[in-house]
Amino acid sequence: MEELKLWWKKGWVKNVLFLAILVMLFFTNVGEWIRIQITSVTLSFPENEIIISDTAQDIHQFPLQLKNANGDEFLLRENKGKPLFINFWATWCVPCLAEFSSLEQFKSNFPEVEFMFITAENQAVYDHYLSKTSHDLPFYRQLSRIPSELSHGVIPATFLISAEGKILYQHIGGADWDNEATIEEFRKLLN
Numbered sequence: 001m002e003e004l005k006l007w008w009k010k011g012w013v014k015n016v017l018f019l020a021i022l023v024m025l026f027f028t029n030v031g032e033w034i035r036i037q038i039t040s041v042t043l044s045f046p047e048n049e050i051i052i053s054d055t056a057q058d059i060h061q062f063p064l065q066l067k068n069a070n071g072d073e074f075l076l077r078e079n080k081g082k083p084l085f086i087n088f089w090a091t092w093c094v095p096c097l098a099e100f101s102s103l104e105q106f107k108s109n110f111p112e113v114e115f116m117f118i119t120a121e122n123q124a125v126y127d128h129y130l131s132k133t134s135h136d137l138p139f140y141r142q143l144s145r146i147p148s149e150l151s152h153g154v155i156p157a158t159f160l161i162s163a164e165g166k167i168l169y170q171h172i173g174g175a176d177w178d179n180e181a182t183i184e185e186f187r188k189l190l191n
Contacts, residue, residue: 032094039098039174046158046175046182058165059084062147066118066140069130073143083113083190084161088152090119091129095174096156100135105178107137110186113160118142160189 025031064076076084087103089096100117107115119126120142130139149167150159160169168189 032097035094036098039094040101040176046171046177059147059149059161059167060165063144064142064146065144066116067143069139079114080165081163083110083163084159085110085113085115086150086159086161087115087117088119088146088150088155088157089117090121090155091125093155099156099174099177100137102176102178104135104137106183109183110190113190114138116140160186162190 025034060077060080062076065073066076067073085107087096091097103115103117107113115138117137118140121129123141126139126141133139150157152172154172156172156174158169158171158175159167162168169186
């Protein structure tokens with residue numbers, strides 16, 4: 001025991017241990033997992049951000065090209081006639097990744113809604129994320145510019161679009177989506 005105490009008193013041991021912890025936190029999946037868990041605990045419910053607008057253009061008229069996880073390309077307008085829940089995210093965005101668990105639960109309440117989780121990252125980064133994620137969400141890659149109505153300066157950015165292509169709701173930033181108030185609010189918006 002005395003040898004352990006003497007060994008611990010050496011300054012270089014503490015420095016090496018501290019450096020090892022920093023490397024683990026910032027350069028491994030353990031650090032990413034810890035950051036996601038801490039962020040998910042701090043997420044709050046999305047605030048009421050209903051923005052129904054009669055003057056907004058139909059989102060479906062824009063040629064937004066997407067690629068799904070199977071590699072199939074299509075235009076967003078092919079989903080015309082269905083309500084859409086669109087979430088813009090990135091693999092490096094901790095709040096984006098932190099809200100995925102609550103979004104999985106939230107999604108299960110709306111089988112009539114087409115959920116789309118869209119990233120603008122390159123194919124290699126997208127494929128790498130898909131190969132390691134355990135989230136069962138419909139992930140897409142953005143292949144063309146998004147319409148100005150869906151422009152956002154921050155991610156995650158989430159939009160609810162009516163079957164007619166009108167934006168009903170938007171939320172910028174991470175949120176805890178799986179709560180009864182938000183679910184009821186979305187049910188009212190969709191009716």
